[in-house]
Amino acid sequence: MPSREEISYFGAGPAPLPTPVIEQSAEALVNFENTGLGLSEISHRSPTANKVLADAKSALSTLYDIPLEGDDAYEILFMQGGGTGEFSASVQACVGWWVERRRRRAVAELGEGKDAEVVERVRKEIKEELKLDYLVTGSWSLKASQEAARLIGSNYVNVAVDARKSNNGKFGVIPAESEWNLSDSKKSAMSYWCDNETVDGVEFPKFPDCLKGRTEDDGVVVADMSSNFVSRKINVRDYGMIFGGAQKNLGIAGITVIIVRKSLLALTPAPTFLQQLSDVLPSAIPPVVFDFATIAKNNSLYNTLPIFNLYVATLVLQSLVSTFAEKKVGGQEELANRKASLIYEALDQYSDTYHVVPDKSIRSRMNICFRIKPKADSNAEPGKWDEAREKEFLASAEKKNLMGLKGHRSVGGMRASNYNAVSLTSAEKLVAHLVEFAATS
Template sequence: MVNRSDVHYFGAGPAPLPTPVLERAAQALLNYKDKGLGLCEISHRSPDANEILADAKQALTALLDIPDDYEILFLQSGGSGEFSATVYNLVSIWVEKKRAKIAQEVGDDKDELLKRLKMVVDEELKLDYLVTGSWSLKASQEAARLVGAQHVNVAADARKANDGKFGKIAPESDWSLTPRASGGPAFVYFCDNETVDGVEFPAFPASLEGDDAPLVCADMSSNFISRKVDVRKYAVIFGGAQKNIGNTGIAIVILRKSLLPPVSNSCSPDLLRALNLPVGPIVLDYPTIAKNNSLYNTLPIFDVWIAGQVMSGLVSAYGAKKIGGQEAISNEKAKMIYDTLEKYSDVYRVVPDKTVRSRMNICFRVHGGDAEKEKAFLSGAEKKGLLGLKGHRSVGGIRASNYNAVSIEGAKALVAYLEDYAKAA
């Protein structure tokens, strides 16, 4: 029998969870708070469920210093669902602002208002996407599917700077962002960490700073709660929970309250249809979810509880350091692994450029990508209890996902195997 302590799991998601959390979860599934009911059996509208939501929000707020003027939502869409949700919500807000401005000029003339609004949408609606890997590419494709490719501006395509492959981020001077002088985009979208391709933004893009900066939406699915984040720089942050935060089942959204009523309103569904723009499902409507404390429909409370337990554990572990404590550990583990890969550069080749290497998803090839030798490398790793190292099916190779639940001991075990394999090669 293989014990949990015998293996170290480096899978990219679903990812490992802290063992103490799983032990408490096992009990909670059977009998939560000695109520005779399991956590998956309680009502999502019960006082216990509301307490779980509040605790999870409090822990995330403490870790990331989330300001009071931001809202935290829990949804069931996963990260991919948020590709759509961000478009539905932020485009609707953009259209409503344009409608209100035109209405001031044309008054009650509905035909003229619609005519001018159609012209504005056709000529001015742009969504800027920084395509730096597989997930931001999919997000841009979803946006094009929803609103039309003519409204999607791929402001940066990392493949153009890297011989048709992902692995670099072009200098900001090469980005073709929609000019702010012409009204700017409805939002700028980027994926902070690309799970498949091992690329991570080293810092917030300087070109998106400033008082007149456009709305910024960032997918942080795979580097959530792994480093400090200045939340105020973002309009929307989202991520699936199944990497660093919890198990598969929920997505977490952090957004400015100024994007919600009564400060900001969405365009009416009828007007969106008249403009040939999509009307989103209500379960992805941020105002609806916020108004109902994430409980508009049946929320998987067990998944929220797991996320809250993970985040509360980090709050307790790092105290005043907050997420900075976890960031130091993440950096230490990543440096340890990258240094070893570079030490044996005749055997290993790190895929992404050094300037954008992900701390979370360490992608490399063995013996130049020789299929049989990589297969043997993975087989040898499994015998050592090092699991989940196979690269994504779309790119192949090796990928060691260095999420929070991967211990220092796990990273050291991987380093020891890298050393042994290289010396024997």
């Protein structure tokens, strides 16, 4: 039986976690801090559970410098439902916040007590103005935009950019911002993107310039960071909402984290108001477990939070805080960049053998997607990948305990996921395999 140290696992998620975290968690599952009970066996409302929650928030706010008090305060929420649950919930939340802003404006202009006129005014504005903007740069933002259309109707969804149109029908580029067709920010309820596209290996190199400086009156800036969470510095204040599933950089499947501007939660509309608009806005009311204002009001404990799963994430966050000290998440960013550079350098050096799928300018540091070319002396059609050679690559990698390198079933090829817990040693072993395979196969 191999030890954890002998295996290098590059799967895209669920993904490896630091061994000390797994060991401490395993102990906590059986007997948490010598209490004679495991952490999954106690109430999510107990002082112990509350401490785990407080520790998670404290470590995350330290790493990302999240303001928790004051005018620009943010809430950190832990919920269930995965990344998929959150991209659905973000639609309903942002539409609700937009509707409430419009309701307040209508009340201010029409006066109190004009309920029917207010509903009529907002209904008209929804039909004429409401838009949700999606930057579709890979499989996850595509799914999120499709979910928005399913929930509230495709007439409200504006795909501001579909990267496939600039790349022969495939993901792998991010068109220049000047080519994005964003709605008027006052009409937009949200501007959504997936910061790192796990399937396609595409990562936004930085926060989009055209979305900087958005105010309370503008569409909410929402980013899915499921697969690059706590892997680089961000300015939280640029975003209305950030979310991510835990099972890549943060912990194990079963919880998601949401960082949301507090002032937005105060804009959550009354369900009775939304019900009057159901003819133009079907499904605008979220299930209560996805209602961010309710979850925030109850300190993430509205219903049963899986505290063990949260504990694993807490240990991961605390270990980042203690490892990188004053560099905070910037320390992890340096390490992630170093590992990714080593792997990309090897792929580029042996470009007769390997082809990196996405464009160089937007290569993901987290999910490194590549194909293997046919040998120069083969009769293969130009532009085709050598799937037999790819199988050989994977099989020979597995013999060296380099696991989880197969690409997503929808795109094929190889994908080396370079998440936070993938060690520098594992990255170096992969580089050695890339070099050897190119030289000998």
